[in-house]
Amino acid sequence: MNPTSELGQPALFRIVSGSDIPNDLSERERRLLVGALNFHALVAPSRVLEVHVYDGDAHQLPRTTDDTTFHGLATSYRNRLFSLEIESLVPAENRQPIAAEGPAQELRAGRTRHIRLTRDAVLSADPPRDVARGRLRRAARAVRTRWPLAYDTLRDIELLRHRKPLHAPIARLDYPSLFAPGGIHEDSEIVMAPSAPEGAPRAVIFGLHWFELGGAEHWALESIRLAREAGFLPIVMTSRDSHQPWIQRQELDGAVLVPFSEATTSSQTPGVEEVLRGIFANFDVRGVVVHHNQWMYDRVAWMRLSRPSIPIVDSTHIVEYRGGGYPVSSAIVDAYLTTHHVISPSLKDFLVDVQALPAEKVLMAPLAGLTAGESDMSFRRRQPGEPFTVAFVGRMARQKGPELFVKTVSRLRARGHRDIRFIMHGDGELAGWVDGMIAAGGLQDVIERRSSADPVAATLERSHLLVVSSHNEGLTLTTLEALTHGVPVVSTDVGAQRDVLPPRALVARRAHRAVRELTERVAWLAGDEAAREQLWLDERAAEKHLHEVTSASQWFAEEVSTW
Incomplete structure (x- = not known):
């Protein structure tokens, strides 16, 4: 398990055929492709898949895991780059499916997958996240463009209605109740992950926001490096759409990568968690670390029930004015986490004093040493004539x-x-x-x-x-x-x-x-x-x-x- 694929990256599949794969794929492009194929190998264990790979422009983000990748019913799947066949190296489970798996199984049953990459040239353009859809959003965009400070003021007023979690504890998650009669997943049930085989690679799962520039990402990559140095295989999953410019960072060398594209919904069954099942069933997972990844927060409880003894650590940096952001997501699943790591005293105070988390579970450790120049430096004086x-x-x-x-x-x-x-x-x-x-x-x-x-x-x-x-x-x-x-x-x-x-x-x-x-x-x-x-x-x-x-x-x- 976890061989290096013909594309030069740790993979959960092998290429059966792919003679027209371009030999000029960059490191970033290869890792995006392998990451997408890793996902589809996990949700189609032991199967052979035909994969069509398309080119996207600067206005289109990669499509690696979302529901359109199963059926290709999107206008953006036009410019085919190449095709290949892969065989999943993830062993299939011998278990009786539950009834709720039917719709997800039906989506995954097809043999064909559709993946959209973006070539490195798109990195010089703005990512297409600031797109105004609908009349109200277009009007807001026009206001922001012409009167940016007025727009900021109006947005602050709008945010007032989201401030309750900033002043009072959020309700905690009772995961089993979601599957009880009247719960939002009453038609499904919780199916635990099977045990990993003897001798399976020891691994740590990391949930990241994305592979882009940011303080949280700097720290996430450092934690991945430390886990690898401790002898673990990092399995790194992101939750946000992105061109993923940092996926080629050296801290990710040798890691199993799964860069998600939003939204991966219908292919997954609540309580079964096909992607994570494949990971837990084939790797000896020794711990989980969450870095601002909402997809992972939503599955922390399932992981805890499947592996009661492993550490599950959350690391947060910032309280958002819109509902509190990731620290509130962390508080919601507190019962299923081992440790809440925070980077500042203020954030620790928020979790302990406002969200009423047990003080002994909240650890403050600042991000020292992640920037250049740890030693004392002298004051940067202004030189004569220097502006x-x-x-x-x-x-x-x-x-x-x-x-x-x-x-x-x-x-x-x-x-x-x-x-x-x-x-x-x-x-x-x-x-x-x-x-x-x-x-x-x-x-x-x-x-x-x-x-x-x-x-x-x-x-x-x-x-x-x-x-x-x-x-x-x-x-x-x-x-x-x-x-x-x-x-x-x-x-x-x-x-x-x-x-x-x-x-x-x-x-x-x-x-x-x-x-x-x-x-x-x-x-x-x-x-x-x-x-x-x-x-x-x-x-x-x-x-x-x-x-x-x-x-x-x-x-x-x-x-x-x-x-």
């Missing part, structure tokens, strides 16, 4: 508030601060929109744009101040990295940023006020070198204090060694 440079580093996504940064730049220019230069470092689904804002404001010569292909360290080495303009955050890795490069940070007062930054470095989260206060802070620090240095000294001291406790890497290395 004061302010950086934004992050994904071009709504959460990161890039529009607040652009509006701050515009406001500073309007106030006569024409000697300040700016860098916006990052890409993402809003990159085109942000570039349009910059052009509309005549700021192309003021704001230097850099992509995620550029080293963050190189940006920070040219900067004197980092601005974090996020609408929501945990404790950003960019904050920690800036401090190690001698650069102080000013941030919106969100998430756990206040665990490191003093009050004078924090501004209001609300959009209009945030822009006003960011303008004031940047202007102040651009003109007061002593104040800027003292801010960095205070932030560096707070960071060192935070990191006096065991780091996430140290904790997990010790934890996984016991599995």
